Amino acid sequence: MITTFMPEPHLLDSVRGRDWPHYPRLHRARAQRPPTHADVVIVGAGPAGLALASALWHLDVPDVVLLDRAGVPAQRFFARVDGLSQRVLRSPYDHHPGVEGYRDCELLDFARLHWVRLSQVERREIRMAQAGHRSVVPVDVFEAFCEHVSAVHQVRQRTWRATVRDVRPEPGAVVVRTTDDTTVTARFAVLCLGEERRPVPADWWHGTPTDHVTYWDQPTPADAESVIVVGAGLTSAHLVTKAMDDGKRVQWVLRGEHERYQCSDVNASFFRAEGRARFDGGVPWDDRLSLMRRERRATVMFEFQPLLRAAEESGRLTVHRGQAVTGIAPGDGQPVAVLLDDGTRVRGDHVVLALGTTPSIGTGLLPADLVGGLDGWPDLDERTLAYRRAPRVFAVGAAAGMVLGPAARNIDGHRVATARVAATIATTLTDDRVFGEESGYV
Secondary structure (H helix, E strand, C coil), X not given: CCCCCCCCHHHHXXXXXXXXXCCCCCCCCCXXXXXXXXXXXXXXXXXXXXXXXXXXHHCCCCCEEEEECXXXXXXXXXXXXXXXXXXXXXXXXXXXXXXXXXXXXXXXXXXXXXXXXXXXXXXXXXXXHXXXXXXXXXXXXXXXXXXXXXXXXXXXXXXXXXXXXXXXXXXXEEEEXXXXXXXXXXXXXXXXXXXXXXXXXXXXXXXXCHHHEXXXXXXXXXCCCXXXXXXXXXHHHHHHHHHXXXXXXXXXXXXXXXXXXXXCCCCHHHHCHHHHHHHCCCCCHXXXXXXXXXXXXCCECCCHHHHHHHHHHHCCEEEECCCXXXXXXXXXXXXXXXXXXXXXXXXXXXXXXXXXXXXXXXXXXXXXXXXXXXXXXXXXXXXXXXXXXXXXXXXXXXXXXXXXXXXXXCHHHHHHHHHHHHHHHHHHHHHHHHHCCCCCCC
16 A cells, blocks of 8 residues: 655745844945956846856856846845745755855755744754755745855845846857946856746737736736636646635636646656756757656645645635636626636636746847757757857756756756856866966957
């Protein structure tokens, strides 16, 4: 007989907004605008950008400029998390933006150092992690750890608020321009762009009033009494739970036959070397593409299963399974309706779309011919993660998926990518200095 362990829903609850000790501000005052020249420009200061800047610091490459829309490391990441009222992360304690291969304080160490600030449930999760079992990480702990990493590696004072307009490789350099006409010329650029929401298919719109439809990363109107959530992943589970907590009537449109509950967003084997080997250069592209499509399916953390099933059984939640969405239209008596393949019209006050995300691969920043995109993926060097047609520009994050596998979009995948990119940059800079092969861009 096989026993299935079902985590309790209370693991999803964790305190948010605790007071954490901070390092004193020992750095010099930062200029209003970034420097015009640097060794490395990092576009995007999310967890991937934070990990890369920290790794370069260890490799004695401090001349780094980070350009980010929020201007603060990982701020947009946590704003999205808080928009969903998410209290714990799906990734375990050994997945964090600390630096691979150096004896820094790691996430589990950091949590143990702040034991007194943790709840009994959070402490039990730490013990689970120490014993080698799956555990969940409080968002609050993870944010404090990111601030710790940023302070130790002097990342925040090298981060500027900016929206990058384009990235243009030149002989021996890369020119990065922002929308406010700031230009930074660097020896290397690294795109840590993350993922963007998947847009609604154009043929879904049937005269819909767009003010009654939002995406998962936009606020839901407080006066909407009934909400329809379209999506099958962890984001949709958070949206459903948040709407129920707010006292709204909720209908959940899954499209698939059933929910898929699992511990991690992809099979754990892909976080190990043998899993990444299934995507190395010797594997045919079509095989990698097929594997990626299969492994990027939407899943929900196990902790949600008892909570959502109880809500459905009690009538607080109505779930529509196994029908494709054919459109979104006015609701015949209610503001909006989601049209299903069997003719059902799911009516409500507001629709929230959680249709997944797509990797940002550099299109729109780099010239399209340099991205070399195929099937939505960039053409990257398998060893260095540099764009083959722009070898001084690198990709860290989801864009490296066809080289590193589906774990590339995960925080631990960022560390693997960071190790390759940082080592390549540091080695090249050292060679330039030793052999006098300066680019002359300064």
